[in-house]
Amino acid sequence: MKRLKTTPKQDGYRMPGEFEPQEGVYMLWPQRTDNWRNGAKPAQKVFVKVASTIAKYEKMTMLVNRDQYANARNMLPDNVRVIELSNNDSWARDTGATFVVNKKGEMRGIDWGFNAYGGFYDGIYFPWDFDECIGQKMSEIEEVDYYQIRDFVCEGGSFHVDGEGTCMVTEETLLSPGRNPDKSKKQIEKILKEYLNVEKVLWIPKGLYNDVDTNGHVDNICNFVKPGVVVLAWSDDKKDPQYKISREDYEYLSKVKDARGRKLEIHKLYCPSPQYITAEESGGIDYVEGTLPRNEGDRMAASYVNYLTGNGFVALPVFNDPMDEKAIETLQKLYPDRKIEPIYAREILLGGGNIHCITQQVPKHSNK
Amino acid sequence: MKRLKTTPKQDGYRMPGEFEPQEGVYMLWPQRTDNWRNGAKPAQKVFVKVASTIAKYEKMTMLVNRDQYANARNMLPDNVRVIELSNNDSWARDTGATFVVNKKGEMRGIDWGFNAYGGFYDGIYFPWDFDECIGQKMSEIEEVDYYQIRDFVCEGGSFHVDGEGTCMVTEETLLSPGRNPDKSKKQIEKILKEYLNVEKVLWIPKGLYNDVDTNGHVDNICNFVKPGVVVLAWSDDKKDPQYKISREDYEYLSKVKDARGRKLEIHKLYCPSPQYITAEESGGIDYVEGTLPRNEGDRMAASYVNYLTGNGFVALPVFNDPMDEKAIETLQKLYPDRKIEPIYAREILLGGGNIHCITQQVPKHSNK
Numbered sequence: 240m241k242r243l244k245t246t247p248k249q250d251g252y253r254m255p256g257e258f259e260p261q262e263g264v265y266m267l268w269p270q271r272t273d274n275w276r277n278g279a280k281p282a283q284k285v286f287v288k289v290a291s292t293i294a295k296y297e298k299m300t301m302l303v304n305r306d307q308y309a310n311a312r313n314m315l316p317d318n319v320r321v322i323e324l325s326n327n328d329s330w331a332r333d334t335g336a337t338f339v340v341n342k343k344g345e346m347r348g349i350d351w352g353f354n355a356y357g358g359f360y361d362g363i364y365f366p367w368d369f370d371e372c373i374g375q376k377m378s379e380i381e382e383v384d385y386y387q388i389r390d391f392v393c394e395g396g397s398f399h400v401d402g403e404g405t406c407m408v409t410e411e412t413l414l415s416p417g418r419n420p421d422k423s424k425k426q427i428e429k430i431l432k433e434y435l436n437v438e439k440v441l442w443i444p445k446g447l448y449n450d451v452d453t454n455g456h457v458d459n460i461c462n463f464v465k466p467g468v469v470v471l472a473w474s475d476d477k478k479d480p481q482y483k484i485s486r487e488d489y490e491y492l493s494k495v496k497d498a499r500g501r502k503l504e505i506h507k508l509y510c511p512s513p514q515y516i517t518a519e520e521s522g523g524i525d526y527v528e529g530t531l532p533r534n535e536g537d538r539m540a541a542s543y544v545n546y547l548t549g550n551g552f553v554a555l556p557v558f559n560d561p562m563d564e565k566a567i568e569t570l571q572k573l574y575p576d577r578k579i580e581p582i583y584a585r586e587i588l589l590g591g592g593n594i595h596c597i598t599q600q601v602p603k604h605s606n607k
Numbered sequence: 608m609k610r611l612k613t614t615p616k617q618d619g620y621r622m623p624g625e626f627e628p629q630e631g632v633y634m635l636w637p638q639r640t641d642n643w644r645n646g647a648k649p650a651q652k653v654f655v656k657v658a659s660t661i662a663k664y665e666k667m668t669m670l671v672n673r674d675q676y677a678n679a680r681n682m683l684p685d686n687v688r689v690i691e692l693s694n695n696d697s698w699a700r701d702t703g704a705t706f707v708v709n710k711k712g713e714m715r716g717i718d719w720g721f722n723a724y725g726g727f728y729d730g731i732y733f734p735w736d737f738d739e740c741i742g743q744k745m746s747e748i749e750e751v752d753y754y755q756i757r758d759f760v761c762e763g764g765s766f767h768v769d770g771e772g773t774c775m776v777t778e779e780t781l782l783s784p785g786r787n788p789d790k791s792k793k794q795i796e797k798i799l800k801e802y803l804n805v806e807k808v809l810w811i812p813k814g815l816y817n818d819v820d821t822n823g824h825v826d827n828i829c830n831f832v833k834p835g836v837v838v839l840a841w842s843d844d845k846k847d848p849q850y851k852i853s854r855e856d857y858e859y860l861s862k863v864k865d866a867r868g869r870k871l872e873i874h875k876l877y878c879p880s881p882q883y884i885t886a887e888e889s890g891g892i893d894y895v896e897g898t899l900p901r902n903e904g905d906r907m908a909a910s911y912v913n914y915l916t917g918n919g920f921v922a923l924p925v926f927n928d929p930m931d932e933k934a935i936e937t938l939q940k941l942y943p944d945r946k947i948e949p950i951y952a953r954e955i956l957l958g959g960g961n962i963h964c965i966t967q968q969v970p971k972h973s974n975k
Contacts, residue, residue, distance in 0.1 A: 241685040298750075305673075305693045308740065312747075317609040321747050323692055325673045372676065379680075379689050380748070382666075 241384035242375075243347070246433040252339035252347055253436035256402030257548045258465055260603040263298030264549065265377060266290055267329035267597070268311045270304060273530040274328060274364070274590050276523030285586040286329070287314050289554060289594055292580050294318045297550045298601075300380075302326065302373070324376055325369040327355070330592060332458065333394035335599035336374040336385060339436065346604035348378030348385035349434055351393040356453055357417025358392070363452055363531035363591070377599075383606055391430050392418045396458040396596050400435055401466040404498030407441040411455035418454075439498040443488050447472055447510075448481040450540035452531065452591035459542045459593070460488065464506070464573045467497060472542045473507035481510055508569055511560040514541040520589055533589065545593035546570070549600065553577050556584035556593040609752040610743075611715070614801040620707035620715055621804035624770030625916045626833055628971040631666030632917065633745060634658055635697035635965070636679045638672060641898040642696060642732070642958050644891030653954040654697070655682050657922060657962055660948050662686045665918045666969075668748075670694065670741070692744055693737040695723070698960060700826065701762035703967035704742040704753065707804065714972035716746030716753035717802055719761040724821055725785025726760070731820050731899035731959070745967070751974055759798050760786045764826040764964050768803055769834040772866030775809040779823035786822075807866040811856050815840055815878075816849040818908035820899065820959035827910045827961070828856065832874070832941045835865060840910045841875035849878055876937055879928040882909040888957055901957065913961035914938070917968065921945050924952035924961040 247253065266286060269275045275282040286301075293299045294316065302324035303311040312321045326334065333356075336348035353371050355362035371389065378385035397412045412418070413427055422430075428440045446455015453459070460472045471489060474481040485507075492505050521535040543566035547554040553574050557563040563581065571579050587593050615621065634654060637643045643650040654669075661667045662684065670692035671679040680689045694702065701724075704716035721739050723730035739757065746753035765780045780786070781795055790798075796808045814823020821827070828840045839857060842849040853875075860873050889903040911934035915922040921942050925931040931949065939947050955961050 240688055242680075305737070308744070312743075317752070320608055320750055322690075323744055325691060369673070375680075376676070376691055382688055384685070 240379050240382065243384055243386045245386070247339045247347065247349070247386060248433045248436040251341045253402070254337060254339050254400045255602040256400055256463055256466065257600060258463070259402055261297055261550050262601040262603050263300060264293045264547070265300050265302060265331050265335055265599045265601065267326050267331045267334070267373070268301055268303040268307055269329040269590065270307050271328055272525040273527035274524065274533070276520055276589060282586045282590055283314060285582070285584060286597065288582055289597065290319050291316050292554055292582060293547070293549060293598070296552050302331070322380060324373065326373060327367050327370045328364060330396070330596050331599040332396040332596045334370040334373040335395060336377040337395050338601050340602050340604050344603070344605035346381070346383050346602065346606050348374060348381065348383050350374035350378060350385050350387045350389065352389040352391050353394065354392050354417070356394065357415060360417035361415070361454070362417060365529040381601065386434065388430070388434065394453065394456065395599060396453060396456040398431065398435065399457055399461070399463050400437060401463045401497060403466045404438040405441060405466070406431055406435050406437040406439070407443055407457055407461060407463070409443045409446045409455045409457045409460065411444070411446045412453060412457070415454040437498060441492070441495055441497070444491055445484045445488055447540045447542050448479070448484055449538050452540070458595045459540055459545050461492070462544050466499070467501040468504045468506070468573070470506045470508040470544055470573065472544045473509050479513065506569065506573060508543050509562055509565055511541045511543065511558045511562045514539045514558060514585070514588060516589065531591070539588050541588055542593070545595040547594050547598045547600070548577070551577055553579050554594050554598070555579055555581045556587065557581040558585055558588070559583060608747050608750065611752055611754045613754070615707045615715065615717070615754060616801045616804040618709070620709045621770070622705060622707050622768045623970040624768055624831055624834070625968060626831070627770055629665055629918050630969040630971050631668060632661045632915070633668050633670060633699050633703055633967045633969065635694050635699045635702070635741070636669055636671040636675055637697040637958065638675050639696055640893040641895035642892065642901070644888055644957060650954045650958055651682060653950070653952060654965065656950055657965065658687050659684050660922055660950060661915070661917060661966070664920050670699070690748060692741065694741060695735050695738045696732060698764070698964050699967040700764040700964045702738040702741040703763060704745040705763050706969055708970050708972050712971070712973035714749070714751050714970065714974050716742060716749065716751050718742035718746060718753050718755045718757065720757040720759050721762065722760050722785070724762065725783060728785035729783070729822070730785060733897040749969060754802065756798070756802065762821065762824065763967060764821060764824040766799065766803065767825055767829070767831050768805060769831045769865060771834045772806040773809060773834070774799055774803050774805040774807070775811055775825055775829060775831070777811045777814045777823045777825045777828065779812070779814045780821060780825070783822040805866060809860070809863055809865070812859055813852045813856055815908045815910050816847070816852055817906050820908070826963045827908055827913050829860070830912050834867070835869040836872045836874070836941070838874045838876040838912055838941065840912045841877050847881065874937065874941060876911050877930055877933055879909045879911065879926045879930045882907045882926060882953070882956060884957065899959070907956050909956055910961070913963040915962050915966045915968070916945070919945055921947050922962050923947055923949050924955065925949040926953055926956070927951060
């Protein structure tokens with residue numbers, strides 16, 4: 240397929256909102272033993288659960304390193320397609336292609352730069368050579384041409400779009416010195432506008448408390464339910480550092496307007512109780528130089544906002560926590576036409592992300 | 608996708624003739640330096656030429672090991688799709704899936720056993736672990752369920768079908784002790800009938816002279832132009848060992864009838880002059896224990912029969928040999944509606960096969 244040097248905006252392609260109709264979802268199979276405990280076996284079971292849930296609603300493809308191919312194929316149900324694809328870790332949201340469509344419904348990919356969330360500044364694993372190529376390889380599998388902009392480091396979880404000209408990011412991530420230190424905020428905004436084909440970028444100040452893996456990805460704190468409507472991770476506990484963060488973001492969001500000139504309708508999505516890594520969990524992880532450790536007692540970046548929106552469903556991480564029910568209730572009201580699919584996801588959280596981080600949707604398109 | 612334990616015959620699926628309409632073609636990228644001289648660079652150029660030719664007529668996918676992905680993507684034209692897939696060598700005909708269709712046009716794959724043309728008996732390289740999985744992985748890429756019969760060793764180049772109930776093989780290959788020594792001729796015939804869904808198996812006695820790589824694959828000596836019509840590799844030179852072989856096969860073919868009760872119309876396709884490996888060519892190959900050597904002076908198994916039939920074309924290996932023109936003329940008469948595309952293919956021959964060996968067609972189907 241063709242590697243394009245123009246931009247989606249120039250060619251009339253835009254990134255659809257996640258809530259728009261989808262063709263399918265991609266995931267990457269977890270296996271690295273310095274991030275996923277006990278040989279990644281507990282995580283693999285949860286990834287199977289997530290993939291199986293999605294496959295009830297749309298096409299599901301699992302991308303797998305060659306040494307785990309047979310195992311993944313054996314663990315996954317028949318309606319999940321399994322394709323070999325080399326990777327360093329399993330964050331399809333962040334390393335996968337971002338897909339854009341034009342008015343005719345034709346699709347193309349975007350192959351961003353990737354440096355494991357901060358490269359030699361504060362990246363969380365090394366090397367990331369295979370992950371750098373996933374956007375390209377996914378586009379080739381999908382038989383679409385793709386925009387290559389590998390000199391701009393950008394994970395898919397660091398932005399959300401409303402499909403109507405608005406993009407949201409966090410300042411924490413996008414301006415982190417580990418991403419694009421040679422570029423100003425203005426230059427970064429210009430690139431986002433060109434590639435996501437948006438007119439307005441909302442710069443939310445902060446990501447979720449202690450979201451050290453990603454430097455505070457937006458997809459763990461805020462999401463578009465639909466154009467003009469967002470959910471924001473929330474806490475009413477003044478002793479929780481999340482309290483101040485959520486209020487600061489709320490204040491920002493309540494003042495801005497989106498690309499269409501709308502004020503945002505903001506819904507609070509209460510966080511689960513603080514979740515900490517246990518000694519047993521920490522003890523199941525291999526020590527590797529250069530990999531972010533998962534220490535006993537570390538507070539994890541647990542949020543219900545890290546859900547995937549799909550055709551007729553919302554795949555929601557839950558934690559066997561008293562707040563689970565409230566999250567389900569809030570989201571069911573916001574998504575009256577979609578089934579809320581709660582999945583016990585502590586194992587994904589232990590790896591540093593959640594359901595949105597491990598999935599990448601392919602919008603409906605007309606290429607084939 | 609689903610791994611099926613029934614058989615295509617049981618489920619009403621048959622392998623179409625290669626001359627029937629196709630969806631596309633798969634190839635595998637050459638790279639092993641113990642088989643392809645000079646770091647496989649000359650072979651890669653010819654594979655690019657073959658892929659580019661096919662891509663003019665139908666969808667073309669190149670499967671590539673991860674360490675050659677970027678190089679293959681750079682060398683191939685934009686209209687070739689490049690997908691990562693681990694392999695030990697580049698014989699897509701022999702290691703790729705065999706695709707079968709039913710009356711509704713639905714497609715499935717067959718994932719045969721593979722042991723590098725004879726395993727520890729007389730296999731030509733070791734290991735073959737990745738090659739064993741290519742049929743499975745191709746089926747998953749194509750999003751089709753597949754029949755797994757890995758306890759039956761069978762390369763795709765060891766059979767041809769007419770799409771109307773007849774299959775042809777050579778005794779040399781199918782009865783070689785390196786394939787299925789635990790099975791009788793009768794048992795092997797039964798498996799072929801079940802999986803290719805044919806009623807009759809034609810057992811041609813011998814393959815091309817000195818075709819040591821494959822123990823005389825049928826696809827180097829005989830092919831169905833259409834049901835009832837075959838081409839047979841031929842020599843009129845009594846001093847050439849090919850002379851006797853071709854006559855023996857001719858005698859067999861002139862006596863048998865196909866599944867529909869037809870006598871076969873046999874066309875002679877004259878071989879090129881004997882082709883020998885030069886000192887320079889042999890000197891460009893790495894020595895590796897367990898790999899079939901390519902020695903100076905070895906006669907190669909050169910044949911024009913090793914062509915690929917596709918939508919509107921025939922991709923024909925030529926050798927800058929005086930016989931090239933005659934082969935083109937013969938085939939143009941037999942395929943009046945297809946363009947004969949001659950490709951200088953000595954580099955593929957040096958690796959032990961030719962254009963048919965490095966390609967695997969996907970029949971037209973209705974799955975997507």
